[in-house]
Amino acid sequence: MDSSNTQHSPGLWALAWRRLRADRVAMPALAVVAAFLLMLLLSAGGLLVADWEDEVAVSYAPPSFVGAAPAELAATAAAGAPRPANEFDPLAEELRQLRAGAGAAGTAGAALALRQTLPLGADKWGHDVVKKTIKGGETSIVVGLVAALLAVGLGTLFGAFSGYYGGLVDDFFNWFYSVFTAIPSILMILTVAAVLQQKGVLTIVLILGLTGWTGPYRLIRAEYIKHKGREYVMAADAIGASHWRRMFSHILPNVSHVALVQLSILVVGFIKAEVILSFLGFGVPVGVVSWGSMLNEAQNELILGKWWQLSAAALAMAVLVTAFSLLTDALRDALDPKVT
DSSP states (O other), rough: OOOGOOOOOOOOOHHHHHHEEEEEHHHHHHHHHHHHHHHHHHTTTSSSSSTSSSSSSSOOOOBBSOOOOOOOHHHHHTTTOOOOTTTOOOHHHHHHHHHHHHHHHHHHHHHHHHOBBTTTBBBBTTTTTTHHHHHHHHHHHHHHHHHHHHHHHHHHHHHHHHHOHHHHHHHHHHHHHHHHHHHHHHHHHHHHHHOOOOOOOHHHHHHHHHHHHHHHHHHHHHHHHHTTTTTTHHHHHHHTOOOOHHIIIHHHHHHHHHHHHHHHHHHHHHHHHHHHHHHHOOOOTTOOOHHHHHHHHHHHHTTTTTOHHHHHHHHHHHHHHHHHHHHHHHHHHHHOOOOO
């Protein structure tokens, strides 16, 4: 028999990718998520919005696509303009040089601001809100995605061992799960935060990841209990597959759609939770911007009628969350063996 005519059936991931490409919603959502991740990498590498802290406008400058000069900036530029020189003054040249040196920075900054185009205005410190939103996305995406991966990873690992082995192993993980769920989530978050005793992105990731694994654990455990007695698992046992291989090479791909749904839910929830942690004083440290800190600042700005920072952070969060949810839903369907 000619081996060249032998047809090989595609694997799980090849079939999933084929289904994903056929989904008209999944590919645009994938493009949006990829664009956000690329933005995160460029921002983290200093190739994008590295100058987001530059003061390019007056405080609370409104959105402007034309770059018209506000009255304050026009006054600043006029004040920094050189005065006419007195030709009979023997120190005229020296005074002109001193004035030029002293006012160079202010005049240049005012001239830059006069030409600046701010699609979403400026914040209290005169920072461009668009650049601030991009920089804030670096922190919020890392917090939401990494914390969700940690929580789903722990929940999947614990649920796999608990559901597959049962017995004393299942009893231990159920006791551990009960301890975590018996304590209100806000108290658990405060407890972990008090143990870590420091601010930072890593602290937020650990707080959310170590307290958010219970939901994935419960669902993955139930799926492993259901799948471990099925024919394909018993067939793998008959041919000598190890417990580890049965757990993670045979059962896990068939329950991965459940983990993906939990990942989508937790990414959304953790991005929002970062705002709550900022309220409680466990958010990002001073000098680090995130969508959560921007929304926190926007509360006081709304009283003054300054809506643009809130709109920028909320819009960026809504676009990412919607695209990520649509992508994970499509990926769940692509990986679900029940979907033909």
